[in-house]
Amino acid sequence: MEAVSEQKSVYLQAFEAADRLDGWPEERRQQAIQAFESQGFPTRRMEAWKHAKLTALTQQTFKPVPEGGELSAATVERFADVAGAVRLVFVDGRFSPRYSDLDAAVPGLKVQSLAAAFREDDGLAHEQFGRVMDAESHAFAALNTAFAVDGAVVDVAPNTVLDAPVVVIFANSRKASGHAVYPRVLLRAGSNAEVRLVQQYLGENEDAALIAPVSEVLLHDNASVRIQHFQDESLPSWHLGAMRVRVPRDARFALHTVTAGARFGRTDVQVDLEGPGADVSMNGLYLSDGERYADYHTVVRHVTDHSHSQQLFKGVLTGRGESVFDGMIHVARDAQQTDSEQQNNNLLLSPLALAHSNPRLEIYADDVKCAHGSTVGELDADALFYLRSRGIARDDAQALLTFAFANDVLGSMIEPALAPQARDRLLSVLPGGNLLEAPE
Amino acid sequence: MSASSKTIEEITGKRGYEYGFITDIEQESLPPGLSEETVRFISAKKDEPEWMLEWRLEALRGWLEMPHPNWAHVHYKPIDFQAISYYAAPKNQPKSLDEVDPKLLEMYEKLGIPMHEREMLAGVEGAGEQRPEVAVDAVFDSVSVGTTYKAKLAEQGIIFCSMSEAVQDHPELVRKYLGTVVPRKDNFFAALNSAVFSDGSFVYIPKGVRCPMELSTYFRMNAGHTGQFERTLIIAEEGASVSYLEGCTAPMRDENQLHAAVVELVALDDADIKYSTVQNWYPGDENGVGGIFNFVTKRGLCAGKRSRIAWTQVETGSAITWKYPSCVLKGDDSVGEFYSVAVTRGYQQADTGTKMIHMGKNTRSTIIAKGISAGHGEQSYRGLVRVLPTAKDARNYSQCDSMLIGDKCAAHTFPYIDAQHPGAQIEHEATTSRISEDQLFYCKQRGIGEEEAVSLIVNGFCRDVFKKLPMEFAVEAQKLLEVTLEDSVG
Numbered sequence: 001m002e003a004v005s006e007q008k009s010v011y012l013q014a015f016e017a018a019d020r021l022d023g024w025p026e027e028r029r030q031q032a033i034q035a036f037e038s039q040g041f042p043t044r045r046m047e048a049w050k051h052a053k054l055t056a057l058t059q060q061t062f063k064p065v066p067e068g069g070e071l072s073a074a075t076v077e078r079f080a081d082v083a084g085a086v087r088l089v090f091v092d093g094r095f096s097p098r099y100s101d102l103d104a105a106v107p108g109l110k111v112q113s114l115a116a117a118f119r120e121d122d123g124l125a126h127e128q129f130g131r132v133m134d135a136e137s138h139a140f141a142a143l144n145t146a147f148a149v150d151g152a153v154v155d156v157a158p159n160t161v162l163d164a165p166v167v168v169i170f171a172n173s174r175k176a177s178g179h180a181v182y183p184r185v186l187l188r189a190g191s192n193a194e195v196r197l198v199q200q201y202l203g204e205n206e207d208a209a210l211i212a213p214v215s216e217v218l219l220h221d222n223a224s225v226r227i228q229h230f231q232d233e234s235l236p237s238w239h240l241g242a243m244r245v246r247v248p249r250d251a252r253f254a255l256h257t258v259t260a261g262a263r264f265g266r267t268d269v270q271v272d273l274e275g276p277g278a279d280v281s282m283n284g285l286y287l288s289d290g291e292r293y294a295d296y297h298t299v300v301r302h303v304t305d306h307s308h309s310q311q312l313f314k315g316v317l318t319g320r321g322e323s324v325f326d327g328m329i330h331v332a333r334d335a336q337q338t339d340s341e342q343q344n345n346n347l348l349l350s351p352l353a354l355a356h357s358n359p360r361l362e363i364y365a366d367d368v369k370c371a372h373g374s375t376v377g378e379l380d381a382d383a384l385f386y387l388r389s390r391g392i393a394r395d396d397a398q399a400l401l402t403f404a405f406a407n408d409v410l411g412s413m414i415e416p417a418l419a420p421q422a423r424d425r426l427l428s429v430l431p432g433g434n435l436l437e438a439p440e
Numbered sequence: 441m442s443a444s445s446k447t448i449e450e451i452t453g454k455r456g457y458e459y460g461f462i463t464d465i466e467q468e469s470l471p472p473g474l475s476e477e478t479v480r481f482i483s484a485k486k487d488e489p490e491w492m493l494e495w496r497l498e499a500l501r502g503w504l505e506m507p508h509p510n511w512a513h514v515h516y517k518p519i520d521f522q523a524i525s526y527y528a529a530p531k532n533q534p535k536s537l538d539e540v541d542p543k544l545l546e547m548y549e550k551l552g553i554p555m556h557e558r559e560m561l562a563g564v565e566g567a568g569e570q571r572p573e574v575a576v577d578a579v580f581d582s583v584s585v586g587t588t589y590k591a592k593l594a595e596q597g598i599i600f601c602s603m604s605e606a607v608q609d610h611p612e613l614v615r616k617y618l619g620t621v622v623p624r625k626d627n628f629f630a631a632l633n634s635a636v637f638s639d640g641s642f643v644y645i646p647k648g649v650r651c652p653m654e655l656s657t658y659f660r661m662n663a664g665h666t667g668q669f670e671r672t673l674i675i676a677e678e679g680a681s682v683s684y685l686e687g688c689t690a691p692m693r694d695e696n697q698l699h700a701a702v703v704e705l706v707a708l709d710d711a712d713i714k715y716s717t718v719q720n721w722y723p724g725d726e727n728g729v730g731g732i733f734n735f736v737t738k739r740g741l742c743a744g745k746r747s748r749i750a751w752t753q754v755e756t757g758s759a760i761t762w763k764y765p766s767c768v769l770k771g772d773d774s775v776g777e778f779y780s781v782a783v784t785r786g787y788q789q790a791d792t793g794t795k796m797i798h799m800g801k802n803t804r805s806t807i808i809a810k811g812i813s814a815g816h817g818e819q820s821y822r823g824l825v826r827v828l829p830t831a832k833d834a835r836n837y838s839q840c841d842s843m844l845i846g847d848k849c850a851a852h853t854f855p856y857i858d859a860q861h862p863g864a865q866i867e868h869e870a871t872t873s874r875i876s877e878d879q880l881f882y883c884k885q886r887g888i889g890e891e892e893a894v895s896l897i898v899n900g901f902c903r904d905v906f907k908k909l910p911m912e913f914a915v916e917a918q919k920l921l922e923v924t925l926e927d928s929v930g
Binding site for chain 2: 361
């Protein structure tokens with residue numbers, strides 16, 4: 001207990017030592033640090049954090065990363081390269097004009113950094129910053145709101161349909177080692193607007209770093225937002241992300257997420273379906289090899305009637321990997337005619353890997369269609385036999401089937417430009433993955 | 441008003457509870473309150489050996505330090521454990537069945553529980569009336585008032601008696617197994633039970649014996665302001681098999697009464713235990729006043745190779761049910777099964793499910809849970825399937841289906857799956873639905889009345905579980921379900 005209270009004051013001290021902002025941003029930061037101080041880091045006694053081993057994280061003090069980090073060419077090489085896209089690159093959480101490309105901005109799309117938005121007293125930031133995601137329920141989101149100095153603010157005007165996606169890249173330099181980075185994304189899609197967003201996380205820090213991103217996404221009626229999320233942090237990192245999305249009447253939200261990096265990688269996604277006709281689709285793949293821990297917590301809340309949600313999350317575990325999928329579907333009392341579906345499949349490839357799967361349903365309305373399914377297992381012996389009986393060697397057959405299991409999710413990636421990287425990461429964790437050539 | 445909404449209204453209306461009477465009998469009971477003195481009194485009353493008292497006191501000390509659990513998805517006012525009387529028993533303790541107070545026998549008659557061995561025998565003599573023999577241990581408030589067929593079972597070496605007698609007559613067995621499956625400090629209510637349990641049933645099936653008849657325990661709460669804390673221990677030696685039934689009722693009272701039981705099952709090599717429950721505690725009135733808090737810990741240990749434990753439960757009663765009959769599959773090739781139908785209506789709440797812990801190789805488990813929620817009823821399925829690294833080729837299949845009747849009820853599903861062996865195959869499926877207008881229309885179109893149609897659909901929904909119940913029980917369960925849902929349907 002002592003360690004925790006000591007830890008709290010360290011973060012408070014860092015907060016007090018940081019530069020002050022003016023007006024409402026400062027107010028919200030103050031509220032957030034208070035919220036963090038009152039809750040502290042989550043403990044394993046909390047249901048949502050019972051598998052998360054955060055002791056090492058709480059014992060180390062992660063202060064905000066100093067300025068001036070440089071990226072190596074190898075890291076820049078990995079940036080999602082999408083032709084015609086607006087690109088915002090953040091190095092150690094700070095906007096980097098050098099790697100960014102804002103030229104492709106089209107009418108109806110306003111993209112700027114959060115630091116600029118604070119200075120300008122931007123309406124979108126005022127409406128959304130710390131307002132969509134509440135700090136009370138998530139310690140790391142509270143830290144982010146308290147410490148975020150920069151981030152991406154994307155505003156899509158009503159009736160704007162964008163062909164190319166907006167690419168947001170958060171890259172950590174070597175300087176991030178031992179420090180904390182707080183990436184922030186604010187996205188608003190006006191009514192009838194359509195936008196795709198890519199969120200890529202990567203880094204070259206050689207020691208532990210805390211990366212705690214928060215995304216606040218607000219859709220208006222009949223808008224469409226599709227997000228490609230790709231977390232491929234460097235191995236020693238702690239990545240604890242939170243995303244909150246509000247989907248009103250007839251709006252469509254799709255998320256495709258891949259967790260391939262960080263020793264400890266967790267992403268919490270909460271989506272509220274707040275109007276009839278709201279539609280949500282989430283697909284994810286998590287890879288856990290070595291001693292890596294990969295965790296998805298999703299909460300889908302059907303607040304009003306006639307909404308639809310679908311989720312498919314797949315996990316591949318090898319070595320001593322550990323994974324958690326915790327998916328809650330909540331159907332409120334008046335949310336009649338809800339149609340909700342959730343599927344979680346895990347493939348265990350090693351006797352030391354550990355998969356936790358908690359698909360949950362909480363239903364208060366009677367005229368609904370809700371189903372969830374969950375499986376954990378190894379490769380189907382029949383399928384393996386089938387391939388071997390056709391002259392394919394055991395190792396090849398195994399690699400082929402595992403690849404097929406995971407590729408199912410990779411096939412539906414929202415941003416194909418990241419697909420080769422995701423596929424390479426998949427092959428690198430598969431036993432016998434080197435036997436397969438990545439298909440074009 | 442559409443047909444189904446009419447049905448809903450009727451279903452959510454007032455229900456009858458035919459076991460709600462109080463038996464007026466002279467009783468002695470402890471004043472409310474829980475302390476070391478209470479535990480010493482209970483132990484002394486039962487003339488228990490020193491080790492038993494120590495065991496209880498240790499449990500009490502553990503309980504005093506435990507926080508009240510609040511993770512279950514149920515809502516109730518905090519229980520005042522000092523306002524409960526921990527011991528209540530009829531004043532005249534009978535020495536044998538013949539001496540049992542006639543008023544008690546009359547009560548069991550009214551409940552339909554056979555307390556006379558000769559009644560059965562008469563049944564055999566009577567033309568055509570063939571009832572299978574069932575040995576009964578009747579637990580009335582804190583004590584067992586009689587056990588039938590003891591002598592006949594003893595011929596085969598089977599011990600079937602109350603827990604108090606077992607502590608006196610078979611201390612070596614009790615000492616060896618008590619608390620091995622559910623440790624004293626396993627959880628809050630198990631610790632409370634370990635400290636103050638007053639009676640329960642004890643079953644021991646020797647090596648290679650198949651129990652020739654169904655064994656059953658009938659729990660009845662009668663006194664007000666009391667809790668019932670019974671403890672059941674069933675041991676099946678190598679190759680033994682037994683089918684055990686449990687039933688329970690209580691009078692209608694405006695207060696909430698606590699029932700915190702612990703059941704432990706031990707199955708050695710090739711043993712087979714089938715444990716069936718029809719739980720029909722008083723559920724409270726139509727406004728949610730009164731009813732039993734049923735907080736129970738049930739766990740079976742498949743200690744031996746190829747052993748098998750099956751839990752079957754039909755839960756229609758109790759204001760709040762909080763129970764997770766579990767199987768620890770330790771022996772290689774052991775099998776755990778869980779079949780459950782839970783009904784919540786009125787203001788009933790249930791948080792129930794199972795745990796399957798796979799430790800041995802080739803262990804298999806099946807979970808079939810059906811939940812029906814009507815009125816303001818709220819229920820949750822909460823289940824854990826854990827496969828440890830030693831459990832090579834473990835296999836689990838879980839299916840939980842919920843049916844919602846009415847728009848004010850709720851159904852939740854919280855399965856937990858922790859798998860740590862690549863050979864494990866685990867599947868979980870859950871669905872939530874309601875009786876559709878189409879199904880009702882189809883039945884009515886073929887001349888089946890609305891009431892029958894609902895009954896038909898509900899029974900079809902529960903069929904997978906009912907067919908696992910012992911014959912007699914299945915009929916009772918089916919009737920109970922009809923009474924529960926139907927007395928107001930049409």
